[in-house]
Amino acid sequence: MGTRLINFKLNGRPVSIEVKDNELLINVLRDRLGVLSPKYGCGIGECGACTVLLDGEPVLSCLTLAVEVDGREITTVEGLAKDGKLHPVQEAFIEEGAIQCGYCTPGFILVAKRLLEEVKNPSEERIREYVRGNLCRCTGYVNIIKAIKRAAEKISCGKA
């Protein structure tokens, strides 16, 4: 089995790393690059805990081969704060207490960020529909939905 050198952008910074053909993106991020926000959950595409943004779109890093992100751009929660200020979605999650054990939080935040780029003021139904690929085993959904609504308000009021 071969290895190959891949180059990609991780949270805005260029990364160059030798990976094995069968290495999963999540393992490269967590074990070799020290990016710990994507979490290993179900491993089979049902829980969304391993979500990262690939060229801005949410994908599952536990079902993505590292070789396939060559030349592309990965964003994780570590890359959301700008100049020491948290992203409005991050702020809203803290303010609404939308975090219990925290395992699902990075995935929810990335998906919520993408949702609010697509839809300015999503209805509750739209929010629920959009985050259905993310599971919270603490069942803290009520506050998560509240936080996403709050983040939408923050962004539209320009408080961001």
Place this chain on the structure above:
Amino acid sequence: MLKSPGPRLDPNKANTHILPEFEYLAPRTVEETVELLSKYGEEAKVLAGGTDLLVRMKQGVLRPKYLISINRIKELNYIKDRGDHVAIGAATKLRALEKSDLIKELFPALHEAVRSMGGVQIRNMGTIGGNLCNASPAADTAPPLLVFEAEVVIAGPNGRRVVPITQFFTGPGKTVMARNELLVEVRVPKPVKPTGSAFIKIARVAMDLAKISIAVALRMNGNVVEDVKVALGSVAPTPMRAYRTEEFLKGKELTEDVMWEAANIVRTEVKPITDIRSTAEYRREVSGVILVDALKKAMERLGR
């Protein structure tokens, strides 16, 4: 060969953190892909979105020596208006179909089916070709493509061939494609007259595969059915058309009585099994109910 539904996770084999070893190949053209498939045959698997293939590799169900990624082939990723039909590249992401106004306007049933699939992450990864080539009886894009009488274009060592989608599936996990062939395009004919279409799926939870699904495409002439196509998923070894139900409905007024009579016919046409998601009895019973629901939805869309 794969059995359907997929085998349960075997804890002795499963390691969902690390994939078994394989060699990764990333051809740039369809021709190159077909050459690689011809060279490696049974030992190779085509990687598109990976949402199904990599799961089965983690579970130890599949252990290909070579993974041939088609994600770098630009000529497989498009949605094009070709006048009388819409052409969709096999590696087009489900999310692109979901966002396409062309698909939404012309093929509402296909649009609904795609929107019902997985979460946003899965739709950003999964492709229409992958959904079809896995040939699951529960493949969500299959019933809509069956009622729109789509065709698929398959590339092989001797060029390309066009196969009606109605002949594409041959069994659970099986298609008419040979080991050295690659699905390259799906062609969906545009309806020539106003057509109402709808897709309905029943699943345990939003993210799950279908217990049962149905698509209908309906054309009316005044008060009577001029033409209707009905297709179901998860009720037979392959996604299936319900031809007898269609024949019964043609030329009839779509009254409540007629629709429920059709429901009884579709119940005799399906061949469901009991598996981890549902029972044969439930599927048979509900096939009639969702037929009526889908016909009503299609009529509504025709403005009736």
